Amino acid sequence: MTDRPAADSHDQPQRGVSRRALLGGAAAGAGVVAGAAAAGAAISNAAHRSADSPGDRIVAFRGDRQAGIVTAVQDRLHFAAFDVITDSRAELIDLLQRWTLAAERMTRGQETVEGGAIGHGKYLPPPDTGEALGLSPASLTLTIGFGPGLFGPSASAPARGDRFGLAAHRPAALAELPIFAKDAIESSRSYGDICVQACADDPQVAVHAIRNLARMGFGVVSVRWSQLGFGRTSSTTRGQHTPRNMFGFKDGTRNLTADQTDLLDKFVWVAGQDNPAEAQWLTGGSYLVARRIRMDIEAWDRAALLEQEQIVGRSKGEGAPLGKHAEFDDPDFQMTVSRTPVIAEDAHVRLAHPDNLDGVQLLRRGYNFTDGSDGFGHLDAGLFFLAYCRNAHTQFVPMQRALSTKDAMMEYLTHTGTALFACPPGLAAGEWWGQRLFES
Amino acid sequence: MVLSACTAKSSGTGDIAVTSTDSACELSSSSASTGTVTFAVANNGSKVTEFYVFGKHNRVLGEVENIGPGVTGKLVVEITEPGTYETACKPGMVGNGIRGTLEVTGEQKSKSDVPADVEQAKARYLDYVRGQLDGLVAQTTTFVAAVKSGDLAAARAQFGLTRTFYERVEPVAESFADLDPAIDMRWDDTEDGKQPFTGFHRIERFLWPPQQSQVGEDGDDISQADLDNAKTDTAALVNVEAEALLGNVTALRDEVRKSDFAFETQSFVKGPQALVDEIAATKVGGEEDRYSRTDLWDFAANIDGSETLIAELQPMITAKNAPLMDKITGQFQAVRDAIGKYRQGDGYVSYDTVTAAQRKELSDKIDALSATLSQVPDLVLGQ
Numbered sequence: 001m002t003d004r005p006a007a008d009s010h011d012q013p014q015r016g017v018s019r020r021a022l023l024g025g026a027a028a029g030a031g032v033v034a035g036a037a038a039a040g041a042a043i044s045n046a047a048h049r050s051a052d053s054p055g056d057r058i059v060a061f062r063g064d065r066q067a068g069i070v071t072a073v074q075d076r077l078h079f080a081a082f083d084v085i086t087d088s089r090a091e092l093i094d095l096l097q098r099w100t101l102a103a104e105r106m107t108r109g110q111e112t113v114e115g116g117a118i119g120h121g122k123y124l125p126p127p128d129t130g131e132a133l134g135l136s137p138a139s140l141t142l143t144i145g146f147g148p149g150l151f152g153p154s155a156s157a158p159a160r161g162d163r164f165g166l167a168a169h170r171p172a173a174l175a176e177l178p179i180f181a182k183d184a185i186e187s188s189r190s191y192g193d194i195c196v197q198a199c200a201d202d203p204q205v206a207v208h209a210i211r212n213l214a215r216m217g218f219g220v221v222s223v224r225w226s227q228l229g230f231g232r233t234s235s236t237t238r239g240q241h242t243p244r245n246m247f248g249f250k251d252g253t254r255n256l257t258a259d260q261t262d263l264l265d266k267f268v269w270v271a272g273q274d275n276p277a278e279a280q281w282l283t284g285g286s287y288l289v290a291r292r293i294r295m296d297i298e299a300w301d302r303a304a305l306l307e308q309e310q311i312v313g314r315s316k317g318e319g320a321p322l323g324k325h326a327e328f329d330d331p332d333f334q335m336t337v338s339r340t341p342v343i344a345e346d347a348h349v350r351l352a353h354p355d356n357l358d359g360v361q362l363l364r365r366g367y368n369f370t371d372g373s374d375g376f377g378h379l380d381a382g383l384f385f386l387a388y389c390r391n392a393h394t395q396f397v398p399m400q401r402a403l404s405t406k407d408a409m410m411e412y413l414t415h416t417g418t419a420l421f422a423c424p425p426g427l428a429a430g431e432w433w434g435q436r437l438f439e440s
Numbered sequence: 441m442v443l444s445a446c447t448a449k450s451s452g453t454g455d456i457a458v459t460s461t462d463s464a465c466e467l468s469s470s471s472a473s474t475g476t477v478t479f480a481v482a483n484n485g486s487k488v489t490e491f492y493v494f495g496k497h498n499r500v501l502g503e504v505e506n507i508g509p510g511v512t513g514k515l516v517v518e519i520t521e522p523g524t525y526e527t528a529c530k531p532g533m534v535g536n537g538i539r540g541t542l543e544v545t546g547e548q549k550s551k552s553d554v555p556a557d558v559e560q561a562k563a564r565y566l567d568y569v570r571g572q573l574d575g576l577v578a579q580t581t582t583f584v585a586a587v588k589s590g591d592l593a594a595a596r597a598q599f600g601l602t603r604t605f606y607e608r609v610e611p612v613a614e615s616f617a618d619l620d621p622a623i624d625m626r627w628d629d630t631e632d633g634k635q636p637f638t639g640f641h642r643i644e645r646f647l648w649p650p651q652q653s654q655v656g657e658d659g660d661d662i663s664q665a666d667l668d669n670a671k672t673d674t675a676a677l678v679n680v681e682a683e684a685l686l687g688n689v690t691a692l693r694d695e696v697r698k699s700d701f702a703f704e705t706q707s708f709v710k711g712p713q714a715l716v717d718e719i720a721a722t723k724v725g726g727e728e729d730r731y732s733r734t735d736l737w738d739f740a741a742n743i744d745g746s747e748t749l750i751a752e753l754q755p756m757i758t759a760k761n762a763p764l765m766d767k768i769t770g771q772f773q774a775v776r777d778a779i780g781k782y783r784q785g786d787g788y789v790s791y792d793t794v795t796a797a798q799r800k801e802l803s804d805k806i807d808a809l810s811a812t813l814s815q816v817p818d819l820v821l822g823q
Contacts, residue, residue, distance in 0.1 A: 085804050123709075123818035219771065219808025222800070 056136040057201075061104040063426040068141030069268070069286060069388050070258040070363065072237045074199040077229030077367040078206040079290065079384070080214065081192025081419055082221035083157075084150065089164045093438055095220045099144075099213055100432040103196075106205075109137030112212050129215070131208050138202035142209055144433045145288045145421025148174050149193040156191035156224070169440055171270070171279040173287060173391045174422045180404035180415065189292055189417035192224045197288070197386065199365075203230065225417070227292060229367025229384045236365065242319060242327060246295050246368050246381050247412075249312050250319030253327055254353070256363045267361045267395065268388050281436035284425030286388040289362075289396045292369075292417030295382035300412045311408045313347030321349060346408040357399050362389040382413070392420055454478075456542075458529065460507070461485040465529030465538035474522055474546035479515040483507045487532040493517050493542070494526040501525070505533070520549045558820060561752040562708050566701070568748055569609045573693040576605035580689045584682040587643060590675065596647050600737030600787050603640060606689070607741030608748070611714045612703055613692060622688045626727065627666040637669070639685055641731070645670050646678040648731040660726030660792070709753065709820045713813035715746035716775075720810055724803045726791050736788035739802075740779050746813075747772055753820055760819045764812065771809040778805050 059067045084092055102112040109132075111117050116128025148154040151170035152162040179185060196213055200206040207228070214223050233245045234252025238259065245251040256263055265271070272283045300308070305316060313331065314321055321331030323342035333350055335342045343350050354361050365388065370381035389395040404410060424436060455478045457468035462485035481491040486509050493501045493515070502517035519525065522544050528537030579602040586595040606613060606624065614620045621629060623639045630637045637645075650662040650670055695701060707714070719739050722728065729735045750757075750768060758765045778801065782789045794802075 085801075085808075121818055121822055123821050125814045215811065218811035219805070222804040222807075 057139045058108055058137045059139050059141050061107045061142070061427070062429060062431075064284060065269070065426045066143045066285070066423055067107070067426070068143030068197055068199050069365070069423070070236050070264065071139075071141050071199070072240060072258070073232040073235060073365055074139045074141070074206075075201045075230065075232060076199065076203040076206050077232075077384070077386075078198045078203070078210040078226065079229065079386070080196050080198075080210045080226040081147070081224045081290075082194045082196070082214075082217065083224045084163075084193040084220065085222045086220050087163045089438075091220050092164060093434075095217055096434045096438075097432045098216055100427070102212060102216060103142040103209070103433070106132075106209050106212070107137065107140045107142060109135070109140075112216070129208065129212055131211075132205050135202055135205055135208075138200040138205040140198065140200040140205050140209060142213075143197040143199075143288075143423060145195040145197070145423040146174075146434065146437065147191065147193045147195065147419065147421050148176055149191065154191060154193075156187060164438075166437065168278045169281060169437060171275050171282050171422055173274070173393055174420065175393065177289065177392065177418055177420050178397065179418075180400050182404055182410055182413075183415045183418070185418050186416050189225045189227075191419050192421075194221060195288065195290070195419065195421045203228070227369060227384050227417075228371075229369045231368040233366040233368055233383055234364040236363065245383055246297060246370075247300055247308065247312070249308075249314060249316055250327065251383075252364050252366075253314075253319060254361075256361055263361065264363070267390055268363045270390055274390065278440065281440045282422050282424055285423050286363075286390065287392045288421045288423050289385070289387045289389065289392050290417070290419040290421070291385040291400075291415055293383045293385055294380065294414045294416050296412040296414070297379045297381055303412075310344050311346075311348060311412075313343045313349030322347075344408065346406050348403070348407050348409045351402050351407050352399060357402065360395045360398065362387045362395050362399075388423070455480045458482065458491055458527075459484055460489045460491065460529040460531060460538075462487055462531045463538075465491075465527070465540055467527060467540055467542070470541060471543040471545065472519070474519055474544055474549050477517050477519050477542075477544075479504075479517070481507055481513045481515060481529075483509055483511055483513075485509060485531050490530040490533050490537070491515060492528045492530070492537065493519075494528065496523075498526075519544050522546055522548065555756075555820075557756060558705060558709070561756075562703070562705065565708065565749060565752050566696075566703075569612050570693075570696055572605050572609045572745075573689075573696055576602070576689050577686075577693050579605055580686050584686045587647075587682040588679050592647055595643075596732070599640075599644060599647065599732055600734040603734070604737060604741040604744070606640075607718075607738045608745035610718055610742065610745065611707055611711045612696065615703060615707065616692060616695065619688055619692045619695075623685065623692070626730075627663065627669075628727075632663070632665045633669050638681055639688070641729075642681050643678055643685065644729065644731045646673045646675075648733075649673075650731055654730075658725075659722075660730045662730060705821070706817070708749070709817040712746040712749040712753070712816060713810055715742045715749070716806055716810045716813060718742050720803065720806045724799055724806060726794075726799070729791065733790040733792045734788070735791035736779060736782050736794075740788070743772070743775055743779065750813075750816075753816060756820050757816060761815075764815060764819070767812050768809070768816075771805070771812055775802075775805045775809055778802050 059071055061067060086092060105112060111128035111133075113127050117126050117130035117133050120127055148170070149157055149160065150164065151166045151174065153160050155176040176191075196210060198206040198209040200209070210226065232243050234255045235242055236255065236258050238257055242250040242253050256267065258264075268286050270282045270285050270287070272280060275282060309315055309322065318325070319327040320329055321343060323332055323335050324330075331343055331349055331353060333341070333343055333353070333355070350356060365386040367384045367386070368381070369384045370379055372380055374380045387396060424434065427433070456472065458479050458481040459466045460481060460483050479491060479493070481489075481504055483489045488509070489507050490503060490505045491507070491513065492503045495501045501519065502515050504513040504515040507513040525542040525544055527540045527542050530537035579598070583595060583598040583602045586592075586598060613623070621639075624641070625637065625639050626641050627637060627645075629635070645666075650667050652667065654662040655664050655667055656662070719742050723735060723738060723742075726733070726735055728738055750772070754765060757768070779788075782794060
């Protein structure tokens with residue numbers, strides 16, 4: 001849950017406060033008739049559920065780090081990438097300030113503004129859309145990132161100038177990712193000036209958050225693309241069991257976890273020495289790589305178990321490296337049987353292993369997705385890969401280059417979306433999203 | 441965050457529970473504060489009952505009827521003046537009922553009537569609508585004459601301009617549930633040809649005959665059934681439609697001309713946004729004029745109509761929120777500039793030359809304007 005011991009207090013989940021209970025209080029304050037009996041019932045209900053319902057948790061919005069990076073991965077995702085469509089620095093800053101207030105409230109299980117869903121009179125569109133009324137905070141985290149397009153020309157808008165006077169503050173590593181072998185990148189699912197990652201244990205809570213931020217942004221930002229995810233495909237704490245991806249295999253066994261603070265400092269958090277003075281706003285933050293990876297589900301499902309396991313390099317049942325017995329056993333890349341490697345040269349686990357990438361690691365936070373079926377009746381499904389790292393170009397790029405050219409699994413994968421964002425550090429009290437960037 | 445608006449609007453009075461039996465009418469409270477008073481009427485009797493609140497001279501302020509045995513009804517009454525009021529349950533729905541009194545205290549409140557300046561603005565706007573419909577009839581007369589004379593080139597040249605008059609006042613026209621579809625229906629409204637295809641777009645299809653290559657499933661594509669049906673179009677059939685169109689727009693003008701014609705205040709104050717949403721919802725994708733691709737004419741006309749409405753409301757908006765009015769003005773200009781990029785001669789380029797990215801840019805500006813305009817009704821009608 002925490003990035004470092006000192007941060008314990010602010011990233012510790014608080015249990016037992018339900019959205020409904022908070023709303024009862026908020027609604028009464030706004031003068032709306034909220035049956036006292038109903039609010040009371042909700043509170044006792046919440047108290048009753050708190051012991052076994054992680055969904056009631058509130059994850060602290062402010063702290064040294066942004067929530068939603070090493071926070072225990074929630075069940076659901078709604079990720080959105082926005083284009084900034086105004087050239088006005090003041091309008092953009094105003095939106096970021098309003099977003100921050102709304103985001104913090106929503107992570108507490110509250111409406112975007114007090115009384116937002118019904119308390120603002122009958123002639124106004126309610127400032128909160130209301131579909132999260134009565135739902136718990138559901139561990140909602142909202143994590144913001146800034147794309148290259150905010151600082152000048154970018155892959156999606158190569159002709160664009162430095163609209164907001166931020167060019168000098170662009171970290172060198174915030175450069176568009178290269179196109180890898182076999183990429184089939186769709187521009188309409190890629191890039192973006194700002195991203196917001198909403199993770200929650202309830203999909204409706206995550207969708208509500210993105211939807212309301214998007215509507216607050218009309219005229220200033222425009223949703224460029226978004227992605228829903230379910231079924232986390234990695235763990236960020238030892239307490240979480242390793243989930244399975246759409247191929248049915250355990251994924252993320254070797255992921256970095258929140259308690260590995262030394263490794264996080266080495267591989268996830270941007271350090272002061274990484275950037276010149278103009279880009280120190282990112283110190284303590286991280287880079288987010290987002291890739292939409294379509295899986296060729298039907299073909300995979302026709303592959304024999306032996307082939308599937310050889311491609312992954314792990315057993316499907318236990319998730320143990322081939323030749324080993326338990327999930328967390330170290331893979332042995334030297335072992336051979338009849339001079340053939342037990343873990344094939346082109347197995348996914350071998351190519352992605354830090355030992356074969358000069359020890360480089362990153363923090364994965366991906367989700368399974370399915371966007372229904374395509375025109376052939378095939379699942380449009382796969383892995384929405386999200387990974388945080390200190391420098392995507394020295395960590396993710398070499399890894400993906402190796403995978404894209406050598407990984408046997410590539411026969412069943414197509415990368416259709418790509419994006420890179422710089423995610424600033426967490427917010428101090430009273431601070432707004434992007435303040436350190438815009439005031440640096 | 442400024443939230444002053446919320447607290448002021450609540451009366452702070454809870455519901456008054458009314459229990460009606462065959463022989464009694466009990467209120468949980470015989471007093472209330474001025475403002476909105478809500479009664480929850482439970483019928484514990486064996487007969488159907490009613491509940492009334494009476495003001496001076498036995499004037500009915502509110503009533504809830506047909507409450508069956510075992511059923512609860514709700515009545516919300518706005519009581520603006522302090523004083524003594526009468527209540528009544530009417531088991532069996534006959535007679536004077538079982539009377540009681542309600543003491544209302546608190547300060548006098550103004551009734552949430554439509555402000556006078558809104559009524560004046562509505563009257564001026566109605567003049568504008570009538571003027572546009574006169575223009576519509578005149579222009580449609582010319583257009584129909586061109587169609588009937590077989591001068592299809594002239595008819596094509598007239599099409600966008602003729603529709604401009606209609607699109608400027610679309611929300612008013614749409615309040616006529618029969619005339620509007622007859623004039624402005626699309627193929628999509630015909631249930632794939634089961635209903636007759638009439639109006640502007642039927643004639644448009646004849647003037648710009650769709651081709652097999654345009655068949656597809658996107659919003660601005662032609663359906664196969666539409667294409668097949670188009671092949672049955674003859675000049676004689678279309679002349680009948682043209683004549684019917686002229687009859688329908690004339691009927692529309694005559695209805696709106698009537699001295700007792702009135703439109704809802706709600707639709708008036710929502711009109712600016714409604715016109716912009718016409719574009720946002722079903723036009724920016726290119727569905728409206730899918731044969732002629734004259735969509736940009738319609739966009740510009742919707743914006744004309746919306747700006748005219750805003751001009752009427754502008755003093756009220758400025759008085760209450762000048763920065764919002766400035767924002768509206770700026771966003772109208774941005775939309776105008778975006779549409780203006782596609783001007784060509786006296787009209788606009790064909791919408792199929794506007795790329796997906798350009799359409800999204802238009803859509804973004806329209807969404808932004810609409811979001812701002814959604815704040816207008818509360819400013820104009822709110823207390």
